Amino acid sequence: MELPEAKEKFIQAWGAFGSQWGINRSMAQVHALLLISPGPLSTEDVMDQLNISRGNANMNLRALIDWHLVDRILKTGERREYFQAEKDVWKVATHITRERKKRELEPMVRFLGELKQTSGNTAEVKAFKQMAADLHDLTGRIDAVLERSTRSDVQWFLKAASTLLR
Amino acid sequence: MELPEAKEKFIQAWGAFGSQWGINRSMAQVHALLLISPGPLSTEDVMDQLNISRGNANMNLRALIDWHLVDRILKTGERREYFQAEKDVWKVATHITRERKKRELEPMVRFLGELKQTSGNTAEVKAFKQMAADLHDLTGRIDAVLERSTRSDVQWFLKAASTLLR
DNA sequence: AAATAGTTTCAATAATATTTGGAAGTACAT
DNA sequence: ATGTACTTCCAAATATTATTGAAACTATTT
Structure with a gap:
C-alpha cells in the first residue's frame, strides 16, 4: 500500500475506533493525523488535511492538549502555533x-x-x-x-x- | 437513600456511563434494571419500568443476550419470555x-x-x-x-x- | 383453521452529538 | 493606536444515532 492510501485508512480507522469508545471522531482523527506526521502541524494544516472547519480543528486540538496527547509548539520568529503529538x-x-x-x-x-x-x-x-x-x-x-x-x-x-x- | 430513588439514580448512572463508553444508553439501562432486579423480568416489565417502547426493549434485550449478559428464561406453563441478568x-x-x-x-x-x-x-x-x-x-x-x-x-x-x- | 398472545422488524421520527462559520477576542507589529 | 494575523467562542445548522409504533411474523391455544 502507498502512503496516501495508508494514511487515509489509518485516520479513518482511528476515528472509527475512537467513536466506538466514546471519543469524538474528529478528535481521534486529528490525533491520528498528528501521530503520523513527522513534524508539528498548524491549525490550517489540520483543517486542510482533514477537511474540517477552523472551529472544529481548534476545539479538538485544545481537547487533545487537555488530555496531554498533544503539545503546543511555538516556532521562533513565527506567530502561528504548531501542534505535535506525543509519539511514545x-x-x-x-x-x-x-x-x-x-x-x-x-x-x-x-x-x-x-x-x-x-x-x-x-x-x-x-x-x-x-x-x-x-x-x-x-x-x-x-x-x-x-x-x-x-x-x-x-x-x-x-x-x-x-x-x-x- | 430509599430504594426507588437509588434505583432510578443507578439506572441513570449506568446508562450515562455506558454511553460514555460507546454503549447505547438504553442497552445499559436495561442491563442496569435487570442487574438490580431479584427475579427475571418480561419485556413489558422492562418497557414499563424504563418508559421505553416495545421495539427498543426487544432490540436491547436481544443485544444483551448476544453479549452473554442476559439469559432468556422460560417459565413452565407461561408463553411469555422472561429475562434475567448474569449477576456475577x-x-x-x-x-x-x-x-x-x-x-x-x-x-x-x-x-x-x-x-x-x-x-x-x-x-x-x-x-x-x-x-x-x-x-x-x-x-x-x-x-x-x-x-x-x-x-x-x-x-x-x-x-x-x-x-x-x- | 381461526383466534390469540406474544415477538420481531423497520421506515419514520425524535433526540443527541458534532460541526460549521462568523463574530468577538487577543496579541503582536507598524 | 490601528492594522494584521491569528485564536477562541458559541449559536445555528447538520449529521449521526437511537427510539418509536405499527405492521408483519411466529407460535400456541381453542
Missing part, C-alpha cells in the same frame, strides 16, 4: 487511561459506594445493595489496577523490560 | 471485555499489522511505519493481557483468591 505510545496509553479513570471511573466508584447505604430490608433492597457492593468492589479493583499500571515509575520499568524482551 | 460481576466484566476485544480490538490489531507493510522510504513514510509498528505492538500487548485475564480458568482463580484476601 506507552505515554499515549497512560495519558488516555489516566484521564478516563479520573473523569469517568473514579466518579462511578464513589457513586457505587454511596448506593451501598440504601435503606431497607426487603428482597429487592437486598438484591440492590448486593449488586451495588459487588460493582463497587469490582470497579474499585479495576481502578487500583489502572492506578498501579499507569504510575510513571511502572511505565518506565515496563517499557524498559519490554524493550529488552523484544 | 466477574462474569459480566469478562463477557463485556471479551466481546469488545473480539469486535473492536482484534480487528484494529490486524489492521495495524497490515499498515506496517506500507511502501516507501521518505521521512514521512518512516514516521508512519514506525507509528503503525508501535501501535501494533501496544494493541497486541493489550490484547494479550486481556486474553489472559479473561480466560475462564484465570477468572475462577482470581475470584477465589480475591475472596480469600478480602
